[in-house]
Amino acid sequence: MSNNYFNTLTLRDQLEQLGKCRFMHLAEFTEGVDALKGKKIVVIGCGAQGLNQGLNLRDSGLDVSYTLRQAAIDEKRQSWKNATENGFTVGTYDQLIPTADVVLNLTPDKQHSSVVNEIMPLMKKDACLSYSHGFNIVEEGMKIRQDITVIMVAPKCPGTEVRAEYVRGFGVPTLIAVHEANDPQGQGLALAKAYAVGTGGHKAGVLMSSFVAEVKSDLMGEQTILCGMLQTGSLLCYDKMIEKGMDAGYASKLIQFGWEVITEALKYGGVTNMLDRLSNPDKIKAFDLAEELKGIMRPLYNKHQDDIMNGNFSSGMMADWANDDEKLLGWRAETAETAFEKMPAGDVEISEQEFFDHGILMVAMVKAGVELAFETMTAAGIIAESAYYESLHETPLIANTIARKKLYEMNATISDTAEYGCYLYNHACLPLLAEFMKNIDTDVIGKGTTNADNGVDNARLIEVNEALRSHPVEHIGGVLRGYMSDMKAII
Amino acid sequence: MNIEYQNCYFDFDQRFALKAIDWQISTGEHWVITGGNGSGKSALVATLAGYGDKLSGTVSGKANRVALVSFEVQAELIERERKKDDADITDVIAVGTAVYEILAQGHSNQEIVDQLIAKFELGYLLNRPFRALSTGETRKILLIQALASEPDLLLLDEPFDGLDATTLLMLQQYLLQLSQRISIVMVLNRCDEIPSFVSHLGYMQAGQLMHKVAREDLQGSRELLQLLHLKTSGLSVPATDGTSKSALLKADQPLVRLKNIRIKYDQLTILEDFDWTINPGEHWQLSGPNGSGKTAILSLITGDHPQCYSNDILVFGYQRGNGESIWQIKQFIGYVSTALQWEYRVGTSLRNVIISGFYDSIGLYTKATDGQRKIADQWLVLLGMDDRADQSFNKLSFGDQRLLLIARAMVKHPPLLILDEPCLGLDDINRQLVLALIEKICAAGKSTVLYVNHHAEDAIAGIDQAKKITKHPSNMADV
Numbered sequence: 001m002s003n004n005y006f007n008t009l010t011l012r013d014q015l016e017q018l019g020k021c022r023f024m025h026l027a028e029f030t031e032g033v034d035a036l037k038g039k040k041i042v043v044i045g046c047g048a049q050g051l052n053q054g055l056n057l058r059d060s061g062l063d064v065s066y067t068l069r070q071a072a073i074d075e076k077r078q079s080w081k082n083a084t085e086n087g088f089t090v091g092t093y094d095q096l097i098p099t100a101d102v103v104l105n106l107t108p109d110k111q112h113s114s115v116v117n118e119i120m121p122l123m124k125k126d127a128c129l130s131y132s133h134g135f136n137i138v139e140e141g142m143k144i145r146q147d148i149t150v151i152m153v154a155p156k157c158p159g160t161e162v163r164a165e166y167v168r169g170f171g172v173p174t175l176i177a178v179h180e181a182n183d184p185q186g187q188g189l190a191l192a193k194a195y196a197v198g199t200g201g202h203k204a205g206v207l208m209s210s211f212v213a214e215v216k217s218d219l220m221g222e223q224t225i226l227c228g229m230l231q232t233g234s235l236l237c238y239d240k241m242i243e244k245g246m247d248a249g250y251a252s253k254l255i256q257f258g259w260e261v262i263t264e265a266l267k268y269g270g271v272t273n274m275l276d277r278l279s280n281p282d283k284i285k286a287f288d289l290a291e292e293l294k295g296i297m298r299p300l301y302n303k304h305q306d307d308i309m310n311g312n313f314s315s316g317m318m319a320d321w322a323n324d325d326e327k328l329l330g331w332r333a334e335t336a337e338t339a340f341e342k343m344p345a346g347d348v349e350i351s352e353q354e355f356f357d358h359g360i361l362m363v364a365m366v367k368a369g370v371e372l373a374f375e376t377m378t379a380a381g382i383i384a385e386s387a388y389y390e391s392l393h394e395t396p397l398i399a400n401t402i403a404r405k406k407l408y409e410m411n412a413t414i415s416d417t418a419e420y421g422c423y424l425y426n427h428a429c430l431p432l433l434a435e436f437m438k439n440i441d442t443d444v445i446g447k448g449t450t451n452a453d454n455g456v457d458n459a460r461l462i463e464v465n466e467a468l469r470s471h472p473v474e475h476i477g478g479v480l481r482g483y484m485s486d487m488k489a490i491i
Numbered sequence: 492m493n494i495e496y497q498n499c500y501f502d503f504d505q506r507f508a509l510k511a512i513d514w515q516i517s518t519g520e521h522w523v524i525t526g527g528n529g530s531g532k533s534a535l536v537a538t539l540a541g542y543g544d545k546l547s548g549t550v551s552g553k554a555n556r557v558a559l560v561s562f563e564v565q566a567e568l569i570e571r572e573r574k575k576d577d578a579d580i581t582d583v584i585a586v587g588t589a590v591y592e593i594l595a596q597g598h599s600n601q602e603i604v605d606q607l608i609a610k611f612e613l614g615y616l617l618n619r620p621f622r623a624l625s626t627g628e629t630r631k632i633l634l635i636q637a638l639a640s641e642p643d644l645l646l647l648d649e650p651f652d653g654l655d656a657t658t659l660l661m662l663q664q665y666l667l668q669l670s671q672r673i674s675i676v677m678v679l680n681r682c683d684e685i686p687s688f689v690s691h692l693g694y695m696q697a698g699q700l701m702h703k704v705a706r707e708d709l710q711g712s713r714e715l716l717q718l719l720h721l722k723t724s725g726l727s728v729p730a731t732d733g734t735s736k737s738a739l740l741k742a743d744q745p746l747v748r749l750k751n752i753r754i755k756y757d758q759l760t761i762l763e764d765f766d767w768t769i770n771p772g773e774h775w776q777l778s779g780p781n782g783s784g785k786t787a788i789l790s791l792i793t794g795d796h797p798q799c800y801s802n803d804i805l806v807f808g809y810q811r812g813n814g815e816s817i818w819q820i821k822q823f824i825g826y827v828s829t830a831l832q833w834e835y836r837v838g839t840s841l842r843n844v845i846i847s848g849f850y851d852s853i854g855l856y857t858k859a860t861d862g863q864r865k866i867a868d869q870w871l872v873l874l875g876m877d878d879r880a881d882q883s884f885n886k887l888s889f890g891d892q893r894l895l896l897i898a899r900a901m902v903k904h905p906p907l908l909i910l911d912e913p914c915l916g917l918d919d920i921n922r923q924l925v926l927a928l929i930e931k932i933c934a935a936g937k938s939t940v941l942y943v944n945h946h947a948e949d950a951i952a953g954i955d956q957a958k959k960i961t962k963h964p965s966n967m968a969d970v
Contacts, residue, residue, distance in 0.1 A: 037814060058800060059817035085756050087801035167795075167834070169818075169852025203856060404574075 003141035048159030112136035134211035171200030221390030223421025229369035249346020289364035499548030526695030528890030554644035558637035561648030587620035627781030825900035828911035848899035
């Protein structure tokens with residue numbers, strides 16, 4: 001079926017598309033929602049993203065309705081209830097798609113091919129089709145009718161937050177892109193900007209990127225640092241603590257909630273701040289562990305990036321789709337059987353600081369994963385802004401999912417694409433780190449170090465601090481978080 | 492059951508402290524703890540349920556089973572339900588825990604649950620998700636949960652606030668019976684609500700239990716209650732900046748015209764065939780039992796209710812659903828309600844909370860003008876909070892937060908000021924202050940006031956139009 005779009009581009013075009021990412025300024029949005037005013041917007045899919053984006057767009061004065069499959073309407077499924085109870089018009093594809101000026105496709109990736117093939121013949125001439133993820137276009141090579149404008153608008157936060165921030169009078173950071181092969185009237189950018197304004201995204205910051213950059217960076221981030229590293233780290237750290245005779249309930253809790261606590265520090269002040277939460281000797285320890293991990297794992301990160309770039313990853317995954325998800329479901333079942341997954345978090349109090357002090361290895365894993373993912377992406381031609389959003393920025397979101405749901409549910413709830421990549425990573429990374437883990441003891445995971453004093457060598461501390469602060473992910477992170485807090489100025 | 496506190500000091504996450512508490516509660520005693528907003532009433536009572544860290548002093552004796560109902564507990568439960576909403580990770584909109592499941596949690600005597608459900612006439616909402624209940628309804632569910640846990644010490648923090656008149660009477664009678672068997676400790680802000688069975692009064696000030704008197708000591712009781720009544724004379728409403736929106740409205744056009752309104756969820760109808768026109772200068776009081784749809788009507792006007800797009804609504808000259816944005820509507824409205832207070836979960840400063848009223852935002856995302864800062868500071872003086880202007884809003888007590896949100900609603904002198912039970916959680920002094928402010932705003936004639944309350948004695952001079960709603964029949968049936 002598929003014809004990988006990226007592979008049809010010349011090297012020059014590939015690099016140009018990958019390198020597209022620019023932080024837009026508020027002044028670029030003075031036209032507000034004008035480009036969409038009076039146009040008929042039809043949303044496909046009424047899950048959390050679909051519903052909440054639609055509520056925002058309507059509250060911004062736009063004409064929004066929902067289209068669902070006939071069966072969902074007849075059976076009054078939850079998606080139908082979501083739309084009707086919120087006072088939206090709901091109709092079938094046949095009823096609504098032909099009337100739409102803009103169609104927002106907010107269904108899961110996996111359904112894109114069938115949904116888009118079904119609606120394309122129904123779409124008006126010169127209409128616009130919007131995606132929130134570019135997999136279908138870039139990896140599956142979906143060809144959209146030449147008269148149709150194809151754009152992407154992707155809020156970088158969960159649907160409920162997209163709504164909550166809008167209601168407060170703000171928004172969430174949003175990525176927009178225009179598919180250059182489908183911009184017949186040159187209106188793509190104006191439409192994407194108006195859509196971002198309609199959801200409130202312009203107030204929190206908009207990144208202008210490309211379909212290619214979005215897909216290649218998104219895939220890389222989710223399968224390595226975001227899901228893969230946290231899954232692998234969870235299993236290794238838990239097994240180590242059990243091997244050393246620690247209480248299973250404590251071990252389970254330290255990991256389940258630890259990722260969330262330590263990445264909260266990451267969210268506010270980057271890798272530097274996360275390591276600054278440790279005492280000086282522990283910080284140096286975490287730094288050294290991370291360096292070692294980076295050395296061991298770098299070839300794996302390179303392989304993931306290579307497979308994503310040349311299309312091997314997506315063709316492998318699509319083959320599994322065609323094979324009724326045999327691999328994916330098998331791996332998912334394996335996850336449910338891991339010791340960590342089966343042990344509920346114990347009823348023990350762990351203070352916020354203790355998660356850092358007893359989780360030095362976890363801090364090192366997050367640092368190694370974030371930096372490696374960022375370095376690998378930028379080395380492959382992805383621009384720093386994209387690489388930052390797809391690595392460091394999203395890590396706390398996944399950590400939060402683990403805190404709430406542990407691994408099995410985390411995997412079941414992220415996109416199938418992310419889940420498939422996560423397992424690939426996990427299966428390769430576990431054996432890779434086996435030797436390294438042999439030398440690990442409970443001082444860096446579980447019990448904390450028992451240093452008699454907090455003394456460190458000055459020269460060494462300066463060296464470590466300097467290395468932390470001068471990493472490129474810290475540089476771009478400082479700039480982007482700065483924009484965010486400028487805009488959210490006074491909160 | 493005897494509980495004794497000797498020189499106890501408690502810390503609440505370093506944001507509040509109780510000092511030098513000496514207190515004894517003996518079997519058969521019933522206490523009311525009162526005091527100004529932010530004095531530590533709720534904190535003191537919460538220590539009986541194990542909240543707060545005791546730093547020093549001794550507590551001897553304890554109740555076998557304690558139940559606590561408070562705004563903090565209510566907020567906690569709502570927050571917990573909000574967290575259960577996994578819509579952000581599953582892309583599926585969560586329905587939430589049903590009321591009957593909430594009631595079955597913990598120790599719960601099903602017989603008492605059934606009896607109280609019948610008494611409160613709440614059978615119709617047992618299968619509904621807890622999150623979908625109105626403020627008054629959640630409150631009742633928490634009361635039932637507490638009563639059904641068969642406590643021997645019952646702690647009620649402002650139990651009567653937000654209840655409609657019928658329920659209030661019913662609850663008072665129920666407590667009277669209960670008081671023969673168990674000890675009850677209440678926090679009350681209003682001295683007119685102190686039930687007859689209460690045997691002791693306590694007065695809190697700045698984290699200390701300053702006065703304790705037995706109810707029989709008439710002289711002492713009177714003096715204590717007088718402490719609550721201070722004068723609020725010489726009051727004036729701070730001016731607004733030059734951005735008043737009244738000029739944008741036509742004087743001969745209604746502010747609001749609701750026609751044939753219907754609010755419906757699945758099988759459940761909240762409101763049907765409802766009409767209401769609000770003309771400029773007509774001040775209205777809206778009343779009706781808990782769950783009758785008062786808040787729903789208000790949120791149709793403010794644009795916060797999604798079904799405002801499927802109804803015939805004309806507000807400030809905009810026929811809803813014709814390309815206007817929600818911010819164009821909100822610029823004409825000042826609004827305060829308990830739901831807003833729950834939404835207002837930001838760590839911004841007290842001053843910024845007031846300024847955010849100029850921008851209709853929760854939190855402040857725009858640089859304020861010097862003029863707006865000055866006005867906000869005048870409001871802070873009026874509320875007696877000028878020394879705390881830069882402190883963080885989310886660390887304030889419930890009552891203090893409420894006062895600030897009232898100032899936020901009034902700060903721009905909006906053409907329409909909507910006050911949904913504004914005095915909930917306020918002590919006597921601040922209630923008088925707020926009522927006086929509302930009266931002045933009515934009299935000044937620039938704002939039209941729409942006021943919801945349950946307390947007949949909180950009537951306001953100048954508000955002479957009344958709209959009463961009743962519960963829709965389908966909203967009473969079991970679903």
